[in-house]
Amino acid sequence: xxWLLRRLFGRLPIGWLQLTHNRTRFAAALAGVAFxxxxxxxxxxxxxxxxxxxxxPYEFFQADLMxxxxxxxxxxxxGNVARQWLLQAMADPDVADGxxxxxxxxxxxxxxxxxxxxxxxxxxxxxxxxxxxIAGDAALLQVQDAALLDRLARGLxxxxxxxxxxxxxxxxxxxxxxxxxxxxxxGGGGFGGDGYMLVSDQTFLALFPARSSNAPDHILLxxxxxxxxxxxxxxxxxxxSDPSLRIRSYADAAQEDLRYQQTxxxxxxxxxxxxxxxxxxxxxxxxxxLSTDVADHLREYATFKAMGYGxxxxxxxVLEEALVLGIMGFVPGLIVxxxxxxxxxxxxxxxxxxxxxxAISVFLGTILFSALSGxxxxxxxxxxxxxxxx
Amino acid sequence: xxxxxxxxxxxxxxxxxxxxxRKQALFDINLTLQRGSFTVLMGPSGSGKTTVLTLVxxxxxxxxxxxxLLGQELNGASExxxxxxxxxxxxxxxxxxxxxxxxxxxxVIMGLQVHPGVPEAVAEQAAVHALGxxxxxxxxxxxxxxxSGGQKQRVAVARALVGxxxxxxxxxxxxxxxxxxxxxxxxxxxxMGRARGTTTLLVTHDPRILDRADxxxxxxxxxxxxxxxxx
Numbered sequence: 172x173x174w175l176l177r178r179l180f181g182r183l184p185i186g187w188l189q190l191t192h193n194r195t196r197f198a199a200a201l202a203g204v205a206f207x208x209x210x211x212x213x214x215x216x217x218x219x220x221x222x223x224x225x226x227x228p229y230e231f232f233q234a235d236l237m238x239x240x241x242x243x244x245x246x247x248x249x250g251n252v253a254r255q256w257l258l259q260a261m262a263d264p265d266v267a268d269g270x271x272x273x274x275x276x277x278x279x280x281x282x283x284x285x286x287x288x289x290x291x292x293x294x295x296x297x298x299x300x301x302x303x304x305i306a307g308d309a310a311l312l313q314v315q316d317a318a319l320l321d322r323l324a325r326g327l328x329x330x331x332x333x334x335x336x337x338x339x340x341x342x343x344x345x346x347x348x349x350x351x352x353x354x355x356x357x358g359g360g361g362f363g364g365d366g367y368m369l370v371s372d373q374t375f376l377a378l379f380p381a382r383s384s385n386a387p388d389h390i391l392l393x394x395x396x397x398x399x400x401x402x403x404x405x406x407x408x409x410x411x412s413d414p415s416l417r418i419r420s421y422a423d424a425a426q427e428d429l430r431y432q433q434t435x436x437x438x439x440x441x442x443x444x445x446x447x448x449x450x451x452x453x454x455x456x457x458x459x460x461l462s463t464d465v466a467d468h469l470r471e472y473a474t475f476k477a478m479g480y481g482x483x484x485x486x487x488x489v490l491e492e493a494l495v496l497g498i499m500g501f502v503p504g505l506i507v508x509x510x511x512x513x514x515x516x517x518x519x520x521x522x523x524x525x526x527x528x529x530a531i532s533v534f535l536g537t538i539l540f541s542a543l544s545g546x547x548x549x550x551x552x553x554x555x556x557x558x559x560x561x
Numbered sequence: 562x563x564x565x566x567x568x569x570x571x572x573x574x575x576x577x578x579x580x581x582x583r584k585q586a587l588f589d590i591n592l593t594l595q596r597g598s599f600t601v602l603m604g605p606s607g608s609g610k611t612t613v614l615t616l617v618x619x620x621x622x623x624x625x626x627x628x629x630l631l632g633q634e635l636n637g638a639s640e641x642x643x644x645x646x647x648x649x650x651x652x653x654x655x656x657x658x659x660x661x662x663x664x665x666x667x668x669v670i671m672g673l674q675v676h677p678g679v680p681e682a683v684a685e686q687a688a689v690h691a692l693g694x695x696x697x698x699x700x701x702x703x704x705x706x707x708x709s710g711g712q713k714q715r716v717a718v719a720r721a722l723v724g725x726x727x728x729x730x731x732x733x734x735x736x737x738x739x740x741x742x743x744x745x746x747x748x749x750x751x752x753m754g755r756a757r758g759t760t761t762l763l764v765t766h767d768p769r770i771l772d773r774a775d776x777x778x779x780x781x782x783x784x785x786x787x788x789x790x791x792x
Contacts, residue, residue, distance in 0.1 A: 182674055183667055185660070192662030474658040477620050479648035479675045481641075558620040561654070 176491055186491030189468060196467075203460045204500025204537060205507065207453035211533050212508030214449035216515070216523045218433075218442040223522035224361040225432045228289065229425040231302050231358070231367070232272070234391035235400055236407070237424045241415040243389070244431045247274055247289060247363060251386035256411050260390065263406055265398035270300045271387030273375045277368060279345050284326040288368035289361070292375025292387075300391050305369065308354040311337060312371040318350045321358030324366020325520040346378045360520035362438055391421070450536075457496075457537060458544040464492060465548035472552050473560030482553050489545030497538035505530060565632055567728050567760045568594040568617050573626035575612055575783075586612050587783045590626070594728075599751055599761045601770060604780035610764040611732055613780070617762070618650055618730045619643045631727060648675050651721030651759075653731040653750075657713040659705040665692060665716045666701040672720040691719040695749055711742030718746060722753055729754060731763040735770060747773055 176184035190197050228246055238256060243249025257269045273292030278285055293301065295312040311317055320341070322332035332355055335341045341352045350370070358367035376384055394403060400420050407418050419427065433439040465472075472485060509525040516523035552560070573590040576583050587609045594600055602610050615621040616635070617628055623636040630646055638646075651672075659668045669688035673679050692701050695715040705713055714734060721729055731750065735743035747763075747770050754761045763770065771777060779787035 183663070183670060185663070185671075188667075189660070189662040470658070471660045474654070474660070475671065475675075477618070477647060477652050478672060479644050479646075479650075481644045556615075556621045558615040561656075561658070 176495070180487055180491060182487075184491065186488045187495055189471075189488075190464070190492055190495055200460045200464065200496055201500045201503070203456050204496050204541075205504040207456040208501055208504025208533055208537060209508045209511065210449045211446070211453045211536075212504065212525065212529060213511055213515075214442075214445040215529050215533070216508070216512040216525065218446050219526065219529065220516075220521045220523040221362060221432060221439060221442055222429055223524075224359070225429050226425055227359055227361065227522065228291075228367060229421070229428075231291065231305055231356075231369070232300055232391060232421075233302060233393075234270075234300060234421040235394040235398075236266075236392040236404065237417075237419055237421045238390040238392070238407075238411075239388075239417045239419075239424065241417060243417060244435070245428045246389075247276075249388070251388060252390050252416065253413075254385045254387060254390075256413065256416065257387075257390045259411055260392055260407055263403060263410060265395050265403045265406075267393045267395045268297065268299065269390055269392045270294050270297045271372065271384075272389045272391055273372055273379075273382065274388040275375070275379050275382070276364060277345055277378060279343055281326070286324055286326040286366065287364045288321070288324065288366055289364035290368040290370060290375065290378070292370055292372040295371045299393065305356050308356070311353040312369065312374070314351075314353075315371075316348060316350050316374050316377070317371070318352045318374070319369040320352040320355050321366035321368060322355035323357055323359040323520060325360035326365055348378060350374070350378075359522055362521070365520075453537075454540055457540050458547075460496065461489070461493065461541050461544035462548035465489065465545060465552070469552065469560055472549075473555075473557045476552065476560075477557040482549075485549045485552055486546060489549055490542050493538055493541030493545055497534065497541050501534050501537060504533075566593045566629070567596055567631060568592060568762070569627075569629040570617065571627045573613075573616065573623070573628055575609075575616065575621075575624055585783060587616075590785060592617075592778070592785070594760055594762060596760055597755075597758050599754060599773070599775045600763070601774035601777045602762065602764045602780060603766055603771070603777060605766065608780040609783040610766075610780050614730050614732050614762065614764050618652060619647050620652075648724070649727050651724065651726035651729040653714070653717050653721045653729065653734045655733040655736050657705070657710075657717040657737075659713055659716055659720075661705055664702050664704055665697060665708065665719075668705070668716055669720045669723050672723045676724060687723055688719070691723040692716070694722075694753065695719045709742075711738050711745060714738060714742070714746050715749065718749055718753075722757070722759070725757060726759060729759050729761045731761065733765050733767070734763070735765065735767050740769065743767065743769055 173184050173187055176187050238252055240250035240252055254271055257271060260266050261269055275290050277288045277290040279288060295309050298306040298309040301309055308319055320335060335352050335355050337353045342349055360366055376382055394400060404418050433443060512523040512525055570590050570592045573587060575587040576585050578584055590613060602613060604610050616623055617630055619635060628635040631649060633642065633646060666688045669691055670684045673684040673687055689701055692698060695718055697712060697715055700708060700712060734746055738746060750761060751773050775791055777789040778785055
């Protein structure tokens with residue numbers, strides 16, 4: 172490190188030498204920077220997990236367009252869509268296929284812990300609307316009361332989930348019926364339900380007698396190759412005489428859901444503020460570390476200034492310290508942050524992970540703000556006569 | 562130019578504080594230092610000795626009057642000009658003011674690296690040589706905390722002289738030293754100054770130093786009250 176800094180700055184690595192001179196203070200400064208990093212990592216991880224959990228169910232399906240009710244701000248919110256609009260949409264020459272998607276919560280009362288499955292009812296004959304992982308098992312849903320279970324569901328033991336195979340299915344009672352899980356897929360707990368379940372539309376209607384086959388929750392459409400989704404959406408809006416319906420591309424629907432969760436649902440707003448507070452506290456800690464260091468060495472800097480060193484020299488030292496603290500504080504911060512997120516993910520089954528984007532932005536943010544803090548702290552040095560600083 | 566004085570002040574006044582608390586510290590200081598001279602500035606505490614030193618040493622902005630350092634007017638000088646002039650000076654402070662995290666040799670190197678373009682190997686060699694001249698050849702790798710008071714002040718002397726300054730300014734360099742160390746440091750300054758043709762201005766109220774001076778100026782209440790020339 173010393174050698175590298177000497178090459179980088181073309182002088183004695185004074186920043187490094189004075190940081191490492193007092194080991195205890197250096198350790199405290201590194202701990203401060205690392206703690207600031209952990210704070211931001213955890214808050215960012217929580218916010219990102221909400222995004223990942225919100226987008227997760229959209230990944231079970233493959234579609235180009237989605238038709239939903241006016242009040243369907245999220246996948247699992249809002250009213251029904253009349254099935255006639257599916258038939259109407261099929262009239263458009265660019266619409267290749269369509270499927271009604273049913274959605275409801277199915278509780279599984281267990282002795283130890285009840286599990287709530289966010290349950291999708293799909294047409295097993297239309298496997299093209301399912302993600303490749305799920306599509307292979309779609310045929311199993313042809314059997315009445317058959318189900319595909321989320322093996323990552325909260326409350327379902329991993330051993331129990333791993334044992335579920337077509338040869339050794341798992342039967343359980345819910346809503347007065349006996350469902351049989353023949354296979355599993357990787358879902359994951361969200362902020363709403365504990366996990367996901369897929370059944371056929373027929374089974375779904377049997378589980379929810381009040382629901383009608385004529386009113387699915389969403390309509391998924393696929394387009395012919397080469398079709399322009401924007402133009403198709405415009406045509407569908409005139410073709411479908413109910414102007415209140417939301418006709419969007421499938422990807423837009425997912426993004427609008429995410430934006431809704433982040434900006435209009437209490438949890439999302441709270442997580443957003445969590446990140447903001449985390450960043451602010453992190454910045455204060457980093458500023459404190461750098462400005463304390465400059466204050467501690469003000470007398471020595473004043474001597475250097477008296478000897479004829481200029482402002483660029485002091486900025487160089489501060490930049491050097493920012494680099495050292497940023498890099499050496501980041502490593503433990505990353506390790507502890509990842510460990511905390513992994514632990515939280517294991518307990519909550521939420522998708523809490525350290526992403527490269529998080530790591531890089533926190534790293535650059537730390538270096539940048541350390542340098543800025545040091546620069547602000549050296550301004551006092553630049554303004555004063557050396558004689559006043561001894 | 563060689564006969565021009567190193568320092569020439571005329572009508573130098575200085576004030577501290579502001580508003581009602583504003584108090585004049587220096588009155589009409591006229592001071593001329595010829596090249597190669599060894600001048601001692603003495604007087605009781607609060608007489609303004611250090612203020613004179615910091616003004617002509619570019620460590621404090623000149624408020625009123627004229628101060629020429631190496632032919633440059635300091636009153637109203639730009640920061641860049643002050644930085645350039647500071648590099649031509651060697652400063653020795655009352656407390657040694659060594660950098661605690663740097664070894665003796667590294668501290669001396671800092672006195673050279675202030676001049677751009679000095680190669681590292683050259684700076685290191687010069688630093689070791691300078692420490693040898695002040696009798697610390699075997700202490701080059703020591704941190705200040707592991708040196709005695711006298712040794713630290715000798716490192717400070719080496720740091721001040723390593724860049725071959727035209728003028729050495731010393732602010733009570735012996736204040737924190739015992740009798741022997743004090744004599745050592747002053748002899749060192751005098752000997753090295755003479756060998757290199759350096760001009761020295763030394764502030765002290767230590768009577769042990771006086772017999773080594775070429776000229777003694779006495780300051781009282783911000784005024785020069787006595788000038789004593791010595792052989």
